[in-house]
Amino acid sequence: xxxxxxFYIAGKHIFSRLKQSVIAALGVTFGVGMFIxxxxxxxxxxxxxxxxxxxxxxxxxxxxxxxxSPLQPLNxxxxxxxxxxVVSSVKPKQQQNRIAAASSxxxxxxxxxxxxxxxxxxxSQVFYNAGAVDLTGVVSGIDVAEEVRLFPLEKxxxxxxxxxxERDANAIILGNGVAKKLxxxxxxxxxxxxxTGNRISLKVxxxxxxxxxxxxxxxxxxxxxxxxxxxGESSSFITSINVKLFDLENALPLAQQxxxxxxxxxxxxxxxxxxxxxxxxxxxxxxxxxxxxxxxxAGFGIYNILNMFIREKMNDIAILKATGxxxxxxxxxxxxxxxxxxxxxxxxxxxxxxxxxxxIDNTPFEISALPSITTYPVNFEPLxxxxxxxxxxVASFFAGYLPANKAMKMDPVDVLRGQ
Numbered sequence: 459x460x461x462x463x464x465f466y467i468a469g470k471h472i473f474s475r476l477k478q479s480v481i482a483a484l485g486v487t488f489g490v491g492m493f494i495x496x497x498x499x500x501x502x503x504x505x506x507x508x509x510x511x512x513x514x515x516x517x518x519x520x521x522x523x524x525x526x527s528p529l530q531p532l533n534x535x536x537x538x539x540x541x542x543x544v545v546s547s548v549k550p551k552q553q554q555n556r557i558a559a560a561s562s563x564x565x566x567x568x569x570x571x572x573x574x575x576x577x578x579x580x581x582s583q584v585f586y587n588a589g590a591v592d593l594t595g596v597v598s599g600i601d602v603a604e605e606v607r608l609f610p611l612e613k614x615x616x617x618x619x620x621x622x623x624e625r626d627a628n629a630i631i632l633g634n635g636v637a638k639k640l641x642x643x644x645x646x647x648x649x650x651x652x653x654t655g656n657r658i659s660l661k662v663x664x665x666x667x668x669x670x671x672x673x674x675x676x677x678x679x680x681x682x683x684x685x686x687x688x689x690g691e692s693s694s695f696i697t698s699i700n701v702k703l704f705d706l707e708n709a710l711p712l713a714q715q716x717x718x719x720x721x722x723x724x725x726x727x728x729x730x731x732x733x734x735x736x737x738x739x740x741x742x743x744x745x746x747x748x749x750x751x752x753x754x755x756a757g758f759g760i761y762n763i764l765n766m767f768i769r770e771k772m773n774d775i776a777i778l779k780a781t782g783x784x785x786x787x788x789x790x791x792x793x794x795x796x797x798x799x800x801x802x803x804x805x806x807x808x809x810x811x812x813x814x815x816x817x818i819d820n821t822p823f824e825i826s827a828l829p830s831i832t833t834y835p836v837n838f839e840p841l842x843x844x845x846x847x848x849x850x851x852v853a854s855f856f857a858g859y860l861p862a863n864k865a866m867k868m869d870p871v872d873v874l875r876g877q
Contacts, residue, residue, distance in 0.1 A: 464787060467778075468794035478766065479795075483803040485755070486854065490807020490846040493749035495814040497842040500745040502835035504738050513610050514668065515727050516577070516700035517709045520563070520716060522555050523723040560696035563720050567701060572708045577604040577700045580685035585651040586632075586678070588640040595636055595676040597650060599685020608702040611666075611679070618644050618664030627684050631664035635675030650680075652688050660684070750849070757853035765861050775865050789866035796858020797851070804850035808843055 472479045557563065564576050580599035585592055602624035605611050612620050615631060623629050630650070632642060642648050642662050651657045660680065668674055680688075686695050701716075703709060706727065713726035778788055819836040 464791050465794060468791045468798065471774075471791070472795055472798060475766075475770070479799060482762075483799045483806065486753075486757075486800055486803025486850050487806040487810055489753040489755060489757075489853075490804050490850045491810030491814060492752045493846045493849070494807070494811025494842050495818070496745050496749045497846075498811070498815045498836050498838060499818055499834070500741060501839065501842075502837035504741055505837055506831065506835040508738065513613075515731060516609075517703040517706060517727045518701040518713045518716065518724055519730070520557065520699040520701070520720070520722050520724045521697060522557055555697050556691075557696050557699065557722060560699065561694060563722075564696075564699060566720075567699070567716065570712070572703050572705065572712060574702045574704050575604060575608045577601055577608050577702070578682065578696045579698045579700060580682055580689070580691075580695060581697050582685065582689055583653055584678075584688070586636060586640060587649040587651060587657075588642050588646070591640055593636060593639055595633070595678060597630075597678050597680055597685060597688070599680050599682040599688075601682050605679075608700070614666055614668050615664045616667045618662075620664065622663035623679065623681060626661065626663065627681055627687075628658070628660050629663040629681070629684075630660040631666050631679040632662055633674040633677040634665050634667040635671060636678060637662070637665050639675070650678075650688055652690075654690065656688055656690055658684070658688050753846075753849050753853055757857040761857040761861065772868070775868050779868070785866035785868075788868075789862045792862035792865050793855070793858050796854050796862065800851050800854020800858075803854070804847045807850060808847055811843065811846060 560578065564578060567573055567576050578601055582597055582599075584595055584597045586595055587593075600611075602620055606620055616634065618631065620631070623631055630648065632640070632648070637643065640648060644662055644665070646662050647659050648662060649657055649659050664679075666674070666677065666679065668677075683693070686693065689695070701712075703712070709726035710728055713724040713729075716722070717724040775788055778791075779785070815836050815838065818834050819838075821834050822832065823834045824832055
């Protein structure tokens with residue numbers, strides 16, 4: 459088999475029907491380009507949405523759950539042990555939401571090699587008061603240094619900074635929605651009232667904007683010592699422990715382990731954001747289905763072009779076979795044509811996809827709710843470019859296989875007799 463001669467003949471066939479060959483290649487180019495563009499843009503958008511939620515979500519959150527006891531006094535009575543017991547309208551008993559022996563638990567968790575860091579919090583419902591305005595909300599008392607190290611709090615502070623919160627025990631960072639409702643800005647003072655009636659006056663040192671209105675309209679941050687003072691609690695009082703891991707995959711098993719070991723409620727990030735993850739998976743599925751459909755359409759274009767080639771080149775095929783070319787060599791000629799169209803179309807598609815992705819990445823996208831976002835999000839993951847090119851080549855191979863196989867089995871005698 460003289461491959462050089464076969465490539466020469468395949469090239470002659472392509473250039474003899476150059477317009478159709480270019481159209482087939484453009485079909486592949488468009489399919490690959492759209493696949494890359496949709497994949498990079500949609501995954502970039504998903505990463506943005508994930509970041510808005512996941513960046514501030516601990517991998518594991520430990521807290522004391524306020525719930526009715528599963529065992530009621532009636533269940534412990536031997537008198538009714540053989541009876542079916544139904545206890546309705548059970549209320550949880552009066553108890554605090556503090557974590558017992560929190561300091562010991564934190565030291566123990568920090569010793570795990572999988573743990574990147576631990577951030578304790580004191581979280582409470584509060585009333586915000588500024589002049590005649592009263593609002594309900596949530597205040598989180600944080601260890602500022604650990605919170606900034608483990609969670610990108612500073613990234614969402616649009617005015618002021620977190621340093622003042624660490625230095626000043628009478629400082630507060632307000633959610634942007636809360637600040638607007640209270641007409642409060644940097645340097646103004648607001649009063650916080652705890653559920654027990656304790657009241658403290660704090661200076662606004664920062665404004666926080668997450669982009670999620672349900673958080674921005676209620677949330678504020680203070681030093682953890684300030685939160686304890688507001689609630690009238692001791693220096694050991696902690697309501698929740700947020701854990702950040704090196705590997706997210708360890709969240710579920712470690713959460714289960716912590717829950718059993720410390721007899722406390724432990725929720726992993728996957729469980730806490732199950733609905734959000736489902737939405738991300740559905741968006742990714744839709745993206746891939748549409749993009750792959752485009753590539754398949756391009757493959758059918760190659761199939762149609764090669765079928766036309768064979769119909770028009772039936773005499774040439776008969777002559778090739780009559781002059782000593784084997785069926786396998788004829789098949790190779792048409793496979794070379796298909797792969798040439800696929801490779802050139804795939805390479806052009808890579809440039810098209812990259813160019814469109816760069817264009818989208820530089821397109822302004824500014825909204826007041828997300829001041830840190832200035833352009834549309836694009837994920838330039840090399841894997842999408844590799845998948846797009848490989849799929850183009852594979853689709854071209856299968857699109858060319860059937861017509862090439864038909865040419866291989868063609869009987870030159872029948873073709874020439876029909877002329």
